[in-house]
Amino acid sequence: MYNSKSKIATEFIDDAEIKRTLEYAKEHKDDLDAMRRILKRAEDCKGLSYEEAALLLECEDPQIHQEIFSLAERIKEKFYGNRIVMFAPLYLSNYCINGCKYCPYHGQNKHIRRKKLTQEEIVQEVTALQDMGHKRLALETGEDPKMNPIEYVLESIKTIYGIKHKNGAIRRVNVNIAATTVENYKKLKEAGIGTYILFQETYNKEAYEDLHPSGPKSDYAYHTEAMDRAMEAGIDDVGCGVLFGLNLYKYDFVGILMHAKHLEDTFGCGPHTISVPRVRTADDIDPDAFDNGVPDEIFKRIIALLRIAVPYTGIIMSTRESKEMRAAALHLGVSQLSGGSRTSVGGYVEEEAEEDNSAQFEVSDTRTLNQVVDWLIDEGHVPSFCTACYREGRTGDRFMSLVKNGQIANICQPNALMTLKEYLEDYASPETKAKGEEIIAKRLEMIPNEKVREVVREHLGDIHEGRRDFRL
Secondary structure (H helix, E strand, C coil): CCCCCCHHHHCCCCCCHHHHHHHHHHHHCCHHHHHHHHHHHHHHCCCHHHHHHHHHHHHCHHHHHHHHHHHHHHHHHHHHEEEEEEEEEEEEEEECCCCCCCEEECCCCCCCCEEEHHHHHHHHHHHHHHHHHCCEEEEEEEECCCCCCHHHHHHHHHHCCCCCCCEECCCCCECCCCCCCCCHHHHHHHHCCEECCCECCCCCCHHHHHHHCCCHHHCHHHCHHHHHHHEEEECEEEEEEEEEECHHHHHHHHHHHHHHHHHHHCCCCCCEECCEEEECCCCCCCCCCCCCCCHHHHHHHHHHHHHHHCCCCCCECCCCCCCCHHHHHHHHCCCCEEEECCCCCCCCCCCHHHHHHCCCCCCCCCCCHHHHHHHHHHCCCEEEECCHHHHHHCCHHHHHHHHHCCCCCCHHHHHHHHHHHHHHHHHHCHHHHHHHHHHHHHHHHHCCCCHHHHHHHHHHHHHHHHCCCCCC
């Protein structure tokens, strides 16, 4: 019984409704007139239903594909401009008691090196990240109530926010930890987290239970309903995602749009971000175990259609993907990228020897943060280290309302330029700094509001003189 406002996982993610949607899409995949009507209506930037998006994903016509890509790029430009938000993951611990078949942290893996950072080691890791230029982190831990209790996460957040090294500071800590209670989400809110992130992995209940045979994560309902508990606790920025390749991608594509609709209908605000990881090889994981991999061309359509279907939501792509795929995805809807990432515990201070591997997955884009920033500038993008909206209380529906009425462009572009200026002054190579100064000068003149433009110009001068942390 599908009900988008229900608090029961199997009702707001309804198996029968997903299968009906997929069957409808299959039956009408050759109706090109219907496809074009949907795309025409989507030009109003109000999004798509999961049924409309599924129909477009099923279409095999190359011309329709190009129209999808073109519309996605226009929508992304309208809401996000050429800004790309930068972040890095920070792995605190890989102790885990779950039995997830696709993750090397699973409790049955007896030869992976287990490690948990002390607070002193966290200081060292964060200092290394600050020396790169990062301002925004995503905390990651395995699920182990004894080794990684909520108190450890809260202490780690306090430690991170307290680290000031040269001109470095982490201004936003997003948290990707296992599903927990409303009480614990309230504690995370009080600790000042940015976005609470939790990947569903797959929305197919039968596949989910097969992939998670043991541990707390095996409870499909508790995991799927986690975002409801987080939002009830006052965390209004939540980040969803599926691990494409675990299950049939069409099913999970509809599932994540259903989840977005549920959050919008129930709480008045959909997900702040959607992540689009694909399965990657890792320690103690059978590389032939998952045969539902998503080919590049289909993956690009998934990204583009997510941008069209939920135009106000940030789309995140990590270093799981190659430089080439990340370059393509930037034009199709991705608005946040990680850079210089390490997926091992303690990997920023000291890169591990192969035999000591504690990484969660293999990184495909191994470039440094400066190399990624340099590349983005070459591609015409503005790398942004901005955390202003979170720190000014523009979260949840307040953030979404600014995006929807177009006013966010008058805030985000100026803040992006000022944070890029900080990066150039403190961390960039001379070559990157020269390129960055050029794009700042060009984009400064494109700020439509003259008063805002002059304020930004003044603050850019302040940053050059050594002062930091200006924001609108």
